[in-house]
Amino acid sequence: MSLPAIHVQLRKKHRPLESVIHGFLFFCAGFSILITTGIILTLGFDALRFFTNDGADLWSFFTGTVWEPQIERFGILPLLNATLMTSLIAMLVAGPVGLAIGIYLAEYANRKTSGILKPILEILAGIPTVVYGYFAVTAVTPWLQATLGVDLVEFYNVFSAGLVMGILIIPLIASMAEDALAAVPRSLRQAGYAMGATKLEVSLQITLPAAASGIVAALVLGLSRAIGETMIVALAAGAGSKFTFNPFQGAETMTGHIVRISGGDISYQSVDYDSLFAIALLLFFITLTLNFFSRKIIEHFREVYE
Amino acid sequence: MNEAVIATEVALEVKNSDIFYGDFKAVLNLSMAYHHREITALIGPSGCGKSTLLRSLNRMNDLIPGTKITGEYLFQGKNIYDSDVDPVQVRRWIGMVFQKPNPFPKTIYENVAWGARINGYQGDLEELVVTSIQRVALWDEVKDKLHKPALALSGGQQQRLCIARTIAVKPEIVLMDEPTSALDPISTAKIEDLLDELKKTYTIIIVTHNMQQAGRVSDKAAFMLNGVLEEFGPTDQIFFNPKNPKTEAYISGRFG
Numbered sequence A: 001m002s003l004p005a006i007h008v009q010l011r012k013k014h015r016p017l018e019s020v021i022h023g024f025l026f027f028c029a030g031f032s033i034l035i036t037t038g039i040i041l042t043l044g045f046d047a048l049r050f051f052t053n054d055g056a057d058l059w060s061f062f063t064g065t066v067w068e069p070q071i072e073r074f075g076i077l078p079l080l081n082a083t084l085m086t087s088l089i090a091m092l093v094a095g096p097v098g099l100a101i102g103i104y105l106a107e108y109a110n111r112k113t114s115g116i117l118k119p120i121l122e123i124l125a126g127i128p129t130v131v132y133g134y135f136a137v138t139a140v141t142p143w144l145q146a147t148l149g150v151d152l153v154e155f156y157n158v159f160s161a162g163l164v165m166g167i168l169i170i171p172l173i174a175s176m177a178e179d180a181l182a183a184v185p186r187s188l189r190q191a192g193y194a195m196g197a198t199k200l201e202v203s204l205q206i207t208l209p210a211a212a213s214g215i216v217a218a219l220v221l222g223l224s225r226a227i228g229e230t231m232i233v234a235l236a237a238g239a240g241s242k243f244t245f246n247p248f249q250g251a252e253t254m255t256g257h258i259v260r261i262s263g264g265d266i267s268y269q270s271v272d273y274d275s276l277f278a279i280a281l282l283l284f285f286i287t288l289t290l291n292f293f294s295r296k297i298i299e300h301f302r303e304v305y306e
Numbered sequence B: 001m002n003e004a005v006i007a008t009e010v011a012l013e014v015k016n017s018d019i020f021y022g023d024f025k026a027v028l029n030l031s032m033a034y035h036h037r038e039i040t041a042l043i044g045p046s047g048c049g050k051s052t053l054l055r056s057l058n059r060m061n062d063l064i065p066g067t068k069i070t071g072e073y074l075f076q077g078k079n080i081y082d083s084d085v086d087p088v089q090v091r092r093w094i095g096m097v098f099q100k101p102n103p104f105p106k107t108i109y110e111n112v113a114w115g116a117r118i119n120g121y122q123g124d125l126e127e128l129v130v131t132s133i134q135r136v137a138l139w140d141e142v143k144d145k146l147h148k149p150a151l152a153l154s155g156g157q158q159q160r161l162c163i164a165r166t167i168a169v170k171p172e173i174v175l176m177d178e179p180t181s182a183l184d185p186i187s188t189a190k191i192e193d194l195l196d197e198l199k200k201t202y203t204i205i206i207v208t209h210n211m212q213q214a215g216r217v218s219d220k221a222a223f224m225l226n227g228v229l230e231e232f233g234p235t236d237q238i239f240f241n242p243k244n245p246k247t248e249a250y251i252s253g254r255f256g
Helices: A018-049 A058-062 A075-109 A111-126 A127-150 A158-182 A185-192 A201-210 A213-229 A231-236 A252-263 A271-301 B049-055 B087-093 B110-117 B123-137 B156-168 B185-199 B211-217 B235-240 B247-250
Strands: B008-020 B024-034 B039-043 B067-070 B072-075 B094-096 B173-179 B203-207 B221-223 B227-235
Touching: A018 A111, A018 A271, A018 B203, A075 A158, A075 A201, A075 A231, A075 A252, A127 A158, A127 A231, A158 A231, A158 A271, A158 B067, A158 B235, A185 A201, A201 A213, A201 B110, A213 A271, A231 A252, A231 B049, A231 B067, A231 B173, A252 A271, A271 B049, B008 B110, B024 B227, B039 B049, B039 B211, B049 B185, B049 B203, B049 B221, B087 B094, B094 B123, B110 B123, B110 B156, B123 B156, B156 B173, B156 B185, B203 B235, B211 B235, B221 B235, B221 B247, B227 B247, B235 B247
Parallel strands: B039 B203, B039 B221, B094 B173, B173 B203
Antiparallel strands: B008 B024, B008 B067, B008 B072, B221 B227
C-alpha cells in the first residue's frame, strides 16, 4: 500500500463537520438577533396600541407631569425624573468609589491585598438585588431618618434607593475600570517613572487617560445598569408616581412602576397595561442611546498599542 | 546646565554591587564608573545582566518586586540607595529611554511638556518643548502637527520624541536600553547621530546588542558575561585590543 500521488492528496476534501459547526454557530448568532427583533416588535406594537388610546398621545406622554392611569393621565416625566434621580445618585456613589477601587487594584494594591479585596467585591456583586432593596429599607432609610430627621426624610425615598443602588454598581465599575487600567502597557508607566513622576502622577495623568475608553465604557455601563435596576427602587423608592426633585421624598421610577403594575391584578386589555410597554420602550431607547454614545466615545478615545 | 549640579569627572559610580532577582544573582560584585559627558556602552550576550545593571542606575529596578541591590551607587557623591533618598528624584536626574518607543497617548507637545510640568518647570514651557524637539532633529518633521497624537508618528520618530521628552526634564544622565533595536537602519542612523550631539550635554549609558553601534557611538565600552563585568575600558581598546580572552571571543563573534 503506497500513498496516492501528492497531486491527488492536494484535492479538495469534503469536511461535513466543518459545515455543521459553521451552520450551528450561524444559527446561534442569528437566534440572538431574532430574539432582539422579537422583543423590539412586541414592545413597539403594544406601545403603539397604547398611543392609539384617547387619553394618550406622544406629546402629553413626553411632557405630562402627572402619571395617573386611573384618571387617564399618562405623563412620563414623574417616572423618568425618579429614574434619573436614583441613577444620578447611584452614579455619584459608584462612579468615584468604583474608579478609586479600580485604580487602587490596578496601580497600588499588592497581590495580597487585591487577593482579599477582589473576592469581597465579587461577593458584593453576587448579592441578589432584593437583598439590597431590603438593606435600603431596613438599614439605610432608618439611618437617614435618624441623622437627617423624620420630618425631612420620608420612609420611602429616592435618596436611600439611589445610595444602595450605587453600592450595587460599585463592583461593576471597579472591575471594569481595573481591567481597562491593567490593559495599559507597562511601558507607559515605566516611561512616566523614568521621568521622575510619582505613582499618583503616573496613575492619574498617564494610566487613567490611556484607559479613558474603557473607563467611559465602565461608567456608561454602570449608568445603564442603574437606569434598568428594578428591585431596589421597587422596594425602597416608594410606590406611586410623584413629580419631585426632592430626593428625600418617595417617587416611583419607570422600572419600579412596571414591576408594581404588572405584578398587580391588572387586566391585559386595559390602557394601564399597554402603558407599561410605552415605558419599557422608552427605557429601551435610553439604554440604546447610552450604548451608542459609549461606543462613539470609545472609538474616539481608543488608542492602539502594539 | 543645572547650576545645582556639581561638575565632577565621574558622573556615576557603582561600587561592589550585587543585584538579585529573588534568589537569582543577576549581577556579581560589579564596580565601575561612568564619566561625565561620555557615552558608555554596555555590551554582552542576552542575560548577561547589562539591562539589569542599567535599570539599577536610576532605581527603575525598584518597580520589579523581589529585586535586591547591594553596594553603592554614587551620584553627586550620594548613594542613591540610601534610605533618605527619594527614588522619584533620582529618576528625575537620571532619565531613561527604552527599547521600544513608548510615547504617551497624548499629543506630541504634551509628551514633551509633561515631564517638565510635573517636575515644576518654571521657565517658558513652549520654548522648552520646541528646543527639546529641535535637539533630537525632529522639529522639521513635527512642527506642523505638535497637537496631533504622538502615536501617529513612525517608530523612529516616536523614539526621537521619547528622547526629546527625556531631555526636556533636563537630566544629568540619560540611560538607554537598546534604543534602536526596534528601529530600521535609517532611523537607527539618525539616533546614533543624535547621540553624538547629546553627549555634549549629557552623560549617556547605553545598552546595545549591536556591536557596530557600540563601536560607532561609545567612548568607553564594558563587556559583561554572566553578571560579571569582564572588561571595561576605552571602546577602541575593547574592540581592537581586548585584554580579556572572553571579550575577544565575544567581539570576534565566537559566541553570544
